[in-house]
Amino acid sequence: MHLLRTLCEIAAPSGHEAPLTEFLLHYIQQHAPGWRVQPQVLAGDDLQDCIILVFGQPRTAVFAHIDSIGFTVRYGRQLVRIGGPDVQTGYRLVGRDALGSIECTLTVDEQTGALGYEFNRDIERGTELTFQCDFRETAEAVQSCYLDNRLGVWTALRLCETLEHGIVAFSCWEEHGGGSVKYLAKRIYEQYGVRQALVCDITWVTEGVHAGQGCVISLRDSLIPRRSYVERIRRIAEASGIPYQLEVEGSGGSDGKELQHGAQPWDWCFVGAPEDHVHTPDELVYKADIDSMLRLYQVLMQEL
Template sequence: MKFLFELLSKLSVSGDESEISKFLLSNILERSKSWKVQPEIYFGEEFHDCLLLKFGIPKTAVFAHLDTIGFMTRYQNQLIAIGSPEVEQGMVLTGKDGMGDVICKIIGDDESYFHDFPRGIESGTRLSFAQNIRIDDNFIQAAYLDNRLGIYNALKLCETLENGWVVFTTYEEHGGGSMPFLLRFIQENAPIRQALISDITWITDGVEHHKGVVISIRDKFIPRKVFIDKVLRLAEKSRIPFQVEVEAYGGSDGREIQFSPYAIDWCFIGAAEDYVHSPNEKVSLRDLDSMIKMYQFLMKEL
């Protein structure tokens, strides 16, 4: 869990993923020495802050987004949401501008939010929920489990993966935008026909804690049934606990795969959390374990 705690401490509000990207690259270069297969690693200005790892001869890609929801400062102490954070009076935010570190609280009403920092914060500064990690025998609770757990799962997969792409994307929480050039690069270099989205979903009236990883049949977008049925058959074969999600809202990097010019099937698979997009996101450790095991199984079978 030490590495997960380090992940959770990094700031990466959408559009500002450089810090976590550099942290991941350094970690991957060190950890990959003990992985079953040494991947080809693609990074740099050509890919902005994204990272791509190519293992063997890929048939399937796993995508995990690096960014989080948050806020941007505006004039007269105003705050503008990035993504869709849940906001309550008094929530603590952290960040840094050209004059130093910032720790402040949210004030205001449902339509206009402000910060209470004793000086003006430079306009355009990104702020994140202050981190407070809590863990016991059953749950982990913190800010940004979405999508730090998706990243953690993807890196655990790398330890045993022989064939496949593992791709860390940006901008997902605020409209996307990195997937088109990533998909083009993949399809031009080692094309795939299927993809899994390593992300975190929601606890709802049909999805519960401790019941296993969630395989999503649909959110706002609907992947192809033939592929979903294939994933579900393999999940049954695995005997790893899982549950099925059917929702009318929400989205992920799967949306951009579906809207791309490439015939790539996709499926969202991830643990579910309570208190979504708040400082208190809560995930069952059993469900996280199921997520890790399911990805390792599926990437051998797909």
């Protein structure tokens, strides 16, 4: 879990993904020579902070967002949410501005719900703050801030080790409205003819989705993917013998939303491990579900 811990410790809230992009490019350069197939690496200003890896003759693309939730410093010690973080007075936040490193405490006004911070000085406006990382590991589970979606990034990187044919796309801004997947999808569709996708992200433990019982295949969230494509994925998963669960939700979304709203005829399905304590500093995922997620992605990218 050393790689996962490292990913969780890198601050990369929506809009400021560059630190994680830099880490990923260095990781890919260092480790790709040991992968089964050497990918073509697409990165640079025309992709902003996104990365596309192209392996062999791709048929399917995996989308994993690299950004996280967090907070932006406003005026007068006010904070503004980045995405939808859980908020409780006492959460430890970290960041850096022109005056140096920051370790402060989140405050929530009991009457108005207004967000602020306690620190020994004013923080420069526009500074991003993220949850302080306290990565914990037991025999059964891992717990940390930002397993959503550092665990999806971890899964995608581990998938790269054995992937022969496929595309892995690391996207940005997912937690705060999206925006990058539309141009990634357009480029992938036009340049490689790929139009089916797996969304490598983390979902929720609910009354119908239980920790430790396998990776989740989502039948729907706020949007509904094409049923025939999802049924193909279900058949492959069933034949593999890998534990999995089915999810049906009426809210929430992912990079799949931009694929469905785009101009190209993309099929997509959300496939990811369930976590508890969502969008808190204490997100928790069982190792059995992590194992199920990685193995399911390996099989799906071979069979789809």
